[in-house]
Amino acid sequence: MLAALKVELKQAVIVDNKPGANQRLAINEVKRSAPDGYTLILANDIPFTLFPHSYNNLGYDPVKDFTRVGRVANMVLAVAVGPKAPPGGMKELLAWIKAHPHDASYGTSGAGGMGQFIGSMISSSIGVPMSYVPYKGGSPALIDLAGGQIPMMIDTVLEPLEMSKGGKVRIIATTGANRLAMLPNVPTLRESGIDVTVESYLGIYGPAGIPRDTVLRLTGALQAVLKSPELQTRIGQLAMSAAYASPEETARLQAAGLAKWEGPVKASGFKAD
Structure with missing residues (x-):
């Protein structure tokens, strides 16, 4: 995907892996970066929807501290x-x-x-x-x-x-609403009699305050590259499905996730710190 974005944006795209603390180290680094559209993170939704309920000291506000560029894939x-x-x-x-x-x-x-x-x-x-x-x-x-x-x-x-x-x-x-295409004989939890449906997603985020025209340029490139059959196949091989969503729709997905996880986390009694 990054190679395709490089072509679409007509500029270099450099990967800088920042493992540690369940993505939180990288996320906080993005939060502190300049809002110019040059520093972004590809991350799943967990740090933005679930962790706010399970961590007392995240070091970031999952809504106010970030600009949503768009969803990449569902899983x-x-x-x-x-x-x-x-x-x-x-x-x-x-x-x-x-x-x-x-x-x-x-x-x-x-x-x-x-x-x-x-x-x-x-x-x-x-x-x-x-x-x-x-x-x-x-x-x-x-x-x-x-x-x-x-x-x-x-x-x-x-x-x-x-x-x-x-x-x-x-x-x-x-755990999804429907069976996976790559595992057609494996039922969902709901089909198995358990009323639990959980779907996650990958998205691209930047620090808060990225100018609107820059966001539109980035999300337009993302939407374009996700139409590639080759990229869709590659994402499918990773047990995910390519699924573009706009910044506004990604924000709605995040809000829904934040609401969804509050109850289960509270019921479990778990707190990471």
Whole structure:
């Protein structure tokens, strides 16, 4: 996508990876940058919709401190199980959880992310507490899932996808409103009888105060490159779907996300700091 943006904008596009603190380090750096349209971040919506409820000291205001350039793609999460779980799908897993509440646990790639709260929502829906096991990344969680240390993992679809092809783990549900095209035989949570629907998205953001004409230039380039069939295919291979949204629509999506996550985070009792 960045190569395509370079062509569309007719200028260099430089990637500067800033890992750490669940995207918060990079986000705060963008917040402090000049509002000239030259410093942007490609990030998922979690720091802008969920973290405001789970962190006391974010260091930024998710609404006032940023300019939304546009949405890039949609994505959902997956429920994957390993050999510790019973054969079958969500129905069999839920029956097993109810029969073995002391063994009912799930892992995700980090504390305070969507996977943790999706698990607590599933737990609430069936009335059985489940233990949350935080990992420092998806790979360690996946290793324990395949090894039978935990029965279930909730994370991005891409995380367990390759291992599921080898049969070491199984993806038994996804969290979106509809089934994924790449996993047509995997039902959604709602199809499985759990009234939980969670969809996430990737967006491009800049610091507050970027001039309107600059925003229009950037979002116009973004919209143009996302029409590319090649780029759409590449995004699809990452278990996402290309989905442009304007700055205004991205702001509405963010507002809806902020409202959506307040209740589940509060109900879980979780606070990161």
